[in-house]
Amino acid sequence: MTNLASQRLPSAPSELRRLIRRGCWAGPTAGLARGYVQANLVILPADWAYDFLLFCVRNPKPCPLLEVTELGSPIPAQTAPGADLRTDLPRYRVYQDGQLIDEPTEITGWWRDDLVAFLLGCSFTFEDALAEAGIPLRHWECGCNVPMYRTALACVPAGRLHGPLVVSMRPIPARQVARAIEISARYPLAHGAPVWIGDPAGLGIADLDRPDWGDPVPINEGELPVFWACGVTPQAVALAARPPLMITHAPGHMFVTDWPVSRVERE
The missing domain is CATH 3.30.2040.10 (PSTPO5379-like domain)
Incomplete structure (x- = not known):
């Protein structure tokens, strides 16, 4: 691999997330933390969460579901208990009423008590x-x-x-x-x-x-x-269906979980 940036970044997911949280890495995550599962992120208000859960069930190829957080919690308790989905991705996208309005490197200011986060598998x-x-x-x-x-x-x-x-x-x-x-x-x-x-x-x-x-x-x-x-499919859905708020990862800027790849590998 010729991406030199990945060679100087930590390989342990928790250390990589800590670096991202400090604002030291805002690039794509392909090839980083090799051997660990990466995930797409979708965050929606609770009154849209059931629709999205059903969307994942009906469209498992683009939206393979790994985890759904508790209402109002940014902590992925199953895939990375010590992580914070508001800060631990390199870059996010914020959609309001079908319009992309922001691409921040953290979403603490956008977080609300009525939000539910979904983590979806990534290629x-x-x-x-x-x-x-x-x-x-x-x-x-x-x-x-x-x-x-x-x-x-x-x-x-x-x-x-x-x-x-x-x-x-x-x-x-x-x-x-x-x-x-x-x-x-x-x-x-x-x-x-x-x-x-x-x-x-x-x-x-x-x-x-x-x-x-x-x-x-x-x-x-x-x-x-x-x-x-591809797990960017929900972002195309945001443009088409126009929910009042959807927060996602920026394409290619994934959440790195603590799960080893072997956990999602089929024999």
Whole structure:
């Protein structure tokens, strides 16, 4: 991996979160705290929480549920008991009535007693397994964020929530695609196997060089674009369904849990 920043950051989740809490790291988390589960974050008012829980049940590929916090509590008691979801992610996004209004590095000032936080599995979790199998990860090589795209595929609606599926893309050598599918399928709580391989037009994506979130990466000769369901999907839902308040991670800036990857790996 050529992302030098990751080489000087602590590998223990609690130490990395402490550094993030102090404002010392505000970048993407791909390749950090390797061997530990990373998670997407969604925070909603309690009167929207049931709709979102139902949305996760109906759309488990983009929204594999890891934890739901107690009402009004920012503490992820199951996945990282000593953490604080208000401060321990590198960057957040705040949506009001379907509009992105802020991208802070902490959300203490936004926190309310009626909020519920959801942690969803993330494909960064299985990237170590891909790398150990010799499968290249272009965003690691480039030291950038993974590219993410809004698709033309609709998620299954739930209550007031609706919107398109979002996918992340990794270029994979054609000869290694089957192995990438096999490995990622072992992690259903981290989006599991890809949802599409090859021509992005099949997903309604017009231009891979213009991701909706993250950074474009080159696709080399002999490689295929491989697409996984993505936990940024709730942010597309926020734009479509316009809840009065939704707070999320900034794309690629995940919450690092204390769970080892083996905890979510299927035999």
